[in-house]
Amino acid sequence: MSTKRSPARRPTMKDIARRAGVSESAVSFALNGRPGVSEATRARVRRVAEQLGWRPSTAARALSGEGVATVGFVLARPAHTLGVDSFFLQLVSGIQEVLAERHLGLLFQMAEDVGDECGVYRRWWAEHRVDGVLVADPRAEDPRPGLLDELGLPAVVIGGAPDERHPGPSTVWADDAGAMASVVDELVALGHRRIVHIAGPPDLAHTRRRIATLRAEAEGRGLTEVRSVTTDYSDAEGAAVTRRVLGGAHPPTALVYDNDVMTVAGVAAAAELGLRVPQDVSVVSWEDSALCRLVTPQLSALSRDSAEFGRTAARELLALLDGGPARTVRVPVPRLIERDSTAAARSG
Amino acid sequence: MSTKRSPARRPTMKDIARRAGVSESAVSFALNGRPGVSEATRARVRRVAEQLGWRPSTAARALSGEGVATVGFVLARPAHTLGVDSFFLQLVSGIQEVLAERHLGLLFQMAEDVGDECGVYRRWWAEHRVDGVLVADPRAEDPRPGLLDELGLPAVVIGGAPDERHPGPSTVWADDAGAMASVVDELVALGHRRIVHIAGPPDLAHTRRRIATLRAEAEGRGLTEVRSVTTDYSDAEGAAVTRRVLGGAHPPTALVYDNDVMTVAGVAAAAELGLRVPQDVSVVSWEDSALCRLVTPQLSALSRDSAEFGRTAARELLALLDGGPARTVRVPVPRLIERDSTAAARSG
DNA sequence: GATGCTTGCTAATGCGCTTGAGTGTCAAGA
DNA sequence: TCTTGACACTCAAGCGCATTAGCAAGCATC
Numbered sequence: 026m027s028t029k030r031s032p033a034r035r036p037t038m039k040d041i042a043r044r045a046g047v048s049e050s051a052v053s054f055a056l057n058g059r060p061g062v063s064e065a066t067r068a069r070v071r072r073v074a075e076q077l078g079w080r081p082s083t084a085a086r087a088l089s090g091e092g093v094a095t096v097g098f099v100l101a102r103p104a105h106t107l108g109v110d111s112f113f114l115q116l117v118s119g120i121q122e123v124l125a126e127r128h129l130g131l132l133f134q135m136a137e138d139v140g141d142e143c144g145v146y147r148r149w150w151a152e153h154r155v156d157g158v159l160v161a162d163p164r165a166e167d168p169r170p171g172l173l174d175e176l177g178l179p180a181v182v183i184g185g186a187p188d189e190r191h192p193g194p195s196t197v198w199a200d201d202a203g204a205m206a207s208v209v210d211e212l213v214a215l216g217h218r219r220i221v222h223i224a225g226p227p228d229l230a231h232t233r234r235r236i237a238t239l240r241a242e243a244e245g246r247g248l249t250e251v252r253s254v255t256t257d258y259s260d261a262e263g264a265a266v267t268r269r270v271l272g273g274a275h276p277p278t279a280l281v282y283d284n285d286v287m288t289v290a291g292v293a294a295a296a297e298l299g300l301r302v303p304q305d306v307s308v309v310s311w312e313d314s315a316l317c318r319l320v321t322p323q324l325s326a327l328s329r330d331s332a333e334f335g336r337t338a339a340r341e342l343l344a345l346l347d348g349g350p351a352r353t354v355r356v357p358v359p360r361l362i363e364r365d366s367t368a369a370a371r372s373g
Numbered sequence: 374m375s376t377k378r379s380p381a382r383r384p385t386m387k388d389i390a391r392r393a394g395v396s397e398s399a400v401s402f403a404l405n406g407r408p409g410v411s412e413a414t415r416a417r418v419r420r421v422a423e424q425l426g427w428r429p430s431t432a433a434r435a436l437s438g439e440g441v442a443t444v445g446f447v448l449a450r451p452a453h454t455l456g457v458d459s460f461f462l463q464l465v466s467g468i469q470e471v472l473a474e475r476h477l478g479l480l481f482q483m484a485e486d487v488g489d490e491c492g493v494y495r496r497w498w499a500e501h502r503v504d505g506v507l508v509a510d511p512r513a514e515d516p517r518p519g520l521l522d523e524l525g526l527p528a529v530v531i532g533g534a535p536d537e538r539h540p541g542p543s544t545v546w547a548d549d550a551g552a553m554a555s556v557v558d559e560l561v562a563l564g565h566r567r568i569v570h571i572a573g574p575p576d577l578a579h580t581r582r583r584i585a586t587l588r589a590e591a592e593g594r595g596l597t598e599v600r601s602v603t604t605d606y607s608d609a610e611g612a613a614v615t616r617r618v619l620g621g622a623h624p625p626t627a628l629v630y631d632n633d634v635m636t637v638a639g640v641a642a643a644a645e646l647g648l649r650v651p652q653d654v655s656v657v658s659w660e661d662s663a664l665c666r667l668v669t670p671q672l673s674a675l676s677r678d679s680a681e682f683g684r685t686a687a688r689e690l691l692a693l694l695d696g697g698p699a700r701t702v703r704v705p706v707p708r709l710i711e712r713d714s715t716a717a718a719r720s721g
Numbered sequence: 722g723a724t725g726c727t728t729g730c731t732a733a734t735g736c737g738c739t740t741g742a743g744t745g746t747c748a749a750g751a
Numbered sequence: 752t753c754t755t756g757a758c759a760c761t762c763a764a765g766c767g768c769a770t771t772a773g774c775a776a777g778c779a780t781c
Contacts, residue, residue, distance in 0.1 A: 033524055033525050035498070035737095036499075037736090037737055038737065038738065039737080047761090048760070048761050048762080049737090049738080049739095049761090050739080050740080050760075050761065050762080051759080051760060051761075053738070053739060053740085054739095054740095054759095054760085059740095060758090061758085061759065061760070062760070063758085063759060063760090066759080066760085078495070080496060080499035080500045081500065081737085082435075082436070082736090082738070083432070083500045083501060084431070084433075084434075084435035084441065084501050084737075084738090085432075085736075085737035085738040085739090085766090086737080086738060087430075087432035088430070088432045088433055088436055088736090088738070088739095088765090088766045088767065088768090089738050089739045089740080089766055090738095090739075090740095090765095090766065091738080091739075093432060094500075113462070114461070114462070118483055121481075121482060121483045125482070130502060131480065131482065132443070132478050132479065132480055132481075133465070133469075133479050133480075134473070134478070134479065135465070135466055135469045135470075135473075147426070148476070150383070151383060151426060151428035152428045152430060152431045152442075153383065153430045153431060153432050176381050177381045260666075260667055286663060286667065289667040290667055293667065293669060296669065315634060316667075318608075319634065319637040319638055319641065319664075320668055321641060321644065383767095385766090385767055385768085386767065387767080395730075395731090396730070396731045396732075397767090398730080398731065398732080398733095398769085398770080400768095401768065401770080402729095402730090402769095405769080408729095409728085409729065409730070410729065411728080411729060411730090414729080429767085429768070430766090430767055430768070432766085432767075432768090433736090433766075433767035433768040434767080434768060434769080435736090436735090436736045436737065436738090436766090436769095437735075437767080437769045437770080438735095438736065438768095438769075438770095439768080439769075501737090
């Protein structure tokens, strides 16, 4: 006699109705807090539901037009550029925290590129899988907001810049401009005049924003030897670009990297060239993570609360799902944490 | 005249039926490849469905007993221990890859602890949200397999040891024993006799397995000064334990860490004590990641294909959902990649 | 020429839930 | 006393799909 799996039937409203001696509609009213039942009945129904461990079937709910209590999140970055970077895990962790309070599910998917990602949205919409989505890594000429609007899928763009021209979906963003300004302030105060910004992929909106801001900051201070170089975020390119700029004529005395992995790779590349950090060259990572504290020297980095970023985005999406208006909200400006990778520029 | 969002109605089988001039049932037969319609009709219906961009509503499908085409994955680890560790992202990436082929969704959730995780499973089951789940970080006395069996939720345990006593759910696992043996082999060949294993949390099944294997290996070789110390996987504990064992009497000449973060922290801690890696002490990380290649010295590490691990687990779950039997499959043994953190033991 | 069988389709039912349209009861107002 | 109307509840329809039963036509069998 094998211990055959007992099917463990899912309780339904019908079961509750039978036990409580009322109709299914009454159960529905009682459980959803709408008028139409006495408080006594409501309490009784609630008790029975509790006893039975009843939970509404999302499928049935969705079918009767209530939404599927799920939001989607697509990540369209090659896995290798995510390797060490803790940003997304922290972000998702924050998103979860807010969604879980309302018992909303998070449907997660990785995609090859933005085109692929759009396909996922279309499918999710057609299959009625999500009530809304969180969009990461906004780009210049991004097709996603338009598509999502067309599909009528509520969306919150994470890290997007507010776009004055067409309002579009909700947006949560950090003020990269302010952060970049603080970094330049600090480096200039330390005497640095030649700065290279080793940026992320050029099609990312925030990469462009940072590059533009850096240029503006430099111009505002009359610095002529300040520039940005774009990369694919990988340690390999981070190292390669570092070798190139430090080995060239008029090498910079300070480097600003758009993520932690490239920063660490850059420090190693500098070491290969016989340059010490921070004595010969200062470096700043735009992304703070455990990595920045673990390596030697510890890296000065722009720190932000990625989990809080996620929480804010999730809350904004909830507001949208509750029928609220699209908004643009700002999370706190990343703060520069000075550790051991920045120092006064060598005179001369 | 505002550009009001056009509702963008989702096409249904009824729409297809109308356009193709057949009944809804015929559409269902045609699209699901079952007999009952002529090939001509089937082709026509398929064409119309394609034109309309139709996709089956998962809600409706689920309601008529077809499963929700979604699998769940819960992560019950504090976010800070996930920070740098790329294992989970790679794992999820691999899982995705396999699920996407079949258009299955991945419902992802983070939990506080295993108890919490069980609550998530219960809710998912009651809400009919998933067809099966992937279970990570198996533990000693793990309540999850039992619960999932009781609920009748197909499950694949990732990283579990095969349990001879009660067969339980499907399992994919790496042969930690073999890997540990190869590490000990190598360290002993380099002349190391005093080895400390800085392990993960003691309640994790694979931690226990590694500890047990190390003991067995040591006994088999007559090594008496080999031991394991458990931690919470954090860089802080990794550093603290490193300081303690290296500062004590009869300090080890080789350290094996259960993850990359602790290894890096340990190297830094050793440096503080004036010990150089690998001249004074050799270190090996059980987890290979970009981090291991980025730091100086580059870390010797056990490398495994985490994405492939995920793919295997996902494939096993698919097999289960297709009605296949529970199985125990093994992924390749992690290979020791020797970099610059291991060297011959100092004589004396 | 009635019977059975296959083919290609339609009609009807149900999954679990929400909801608009009733239904019966009781108390207050005309 | 009869009408209103609020209240507490039941009925039935419908969401999109799968599925079972049914049905008409065509064909072969005896």
